[in-house]
Amino acid sequence: MKLIGIVGTNSAKSTNRQLLQYIQKHYAETVDIELVEIKDLPVFNKPADKTVPDSVLDIATKIEAADGVIIGTPEYDHSIPAALMNALAWLSYGIFPLLNKPVMITGASYGTLGSSRAQLQLRQILNAPELKATVLPGEFLLSHSLQAFDQEGNLRDLDTVKKLDAIFDDFRIFVKIAGKLQNAQDLLHKEAENFDWESL
Template identity: 40%
Template sequence: MKIAVLVGSNRKESLNKKLAVYMQNRYQKTAEIEILPIEKLPMYNQDDELTPPEIVTEIKKKVAESDGVLFVTPEYNHSIPAFLKNAIDWFSRVDKVLAGKPVMIVGSSPGVLGTARAQMHLRQILNSPGISALTLPGNEVFIGAVHEKLNESGNLVHEPTIQFIDTVIENYINWIKKTK
């Protein structure tokens, strides 16, 4: 099973990126998990969508070929970062590579709400006609105070959070199998 990961932060020390890498390592026996380099995508421009730069085609192909897409994102000003929205906008046009794609959302922040507001927006966006992704029902992953739960090597060390994510990933994988 192939899972494509979209991380909503492009900064080097991103806590969400660390979490995505942690998940990639922890669940490597469960799925082939690849973090897609969406930081390489140019700003979406409708003039270019029929003849996009090669990197757009390459990343869209990876999304299209995946069995599921995992979003790991911070919250910026009560929404998702523009960086992530840009990738979604590319994915929503011409060949709509997220349509019908089983999607799971994880968000983390140093604050207490763990990206709850951004995830509400993200679910709304993913449900729009150009995207029409299938979002994992009944499971939400809001990780607050994430800087206290990741150690210096970027490993999650907060046992309740580890167990919780294990359960949601299991639910996600089982649900992907059912949606096929």
């Protein structure tokens, strides 16, 4: 199974990146996970000719070739970071790599809530007509993330690891099931291509 892990921040040092790196290493024997950075993408400016930057097309190609996607999001002001919103805006502008793509949401935060409000908002965004990802019902929340990892980058708490293992096992099953639910994909793709917010 091939997965893409999207680091949903432009921060140089982030426990969300650290969490995705742990997931990549922890499940390396069963799943191939490639981490993708969005920190250098240009700011979305809705070009009239719908020209999408090569850096975005490169990410889109990787997503399309993958069986599923993991998105790690921090929470800023009860919301996802601007960098992640920017990436999703590009990835839904005349291209549709996330359409019907199985997605698992993870999030780490310094406090107790583990980016729960940002994850809820991300679910709503991923349900937008031009995105329409297939999102795993459960999510992984990592609280007190500054204290969560040891010097080797491993999660310290055994119960946290067990919870992540359970959710990740569910996601692997979810990916296999979602891969068989393709009957409406062509129709959804056509609807996404023809969707226009300005004509509503």
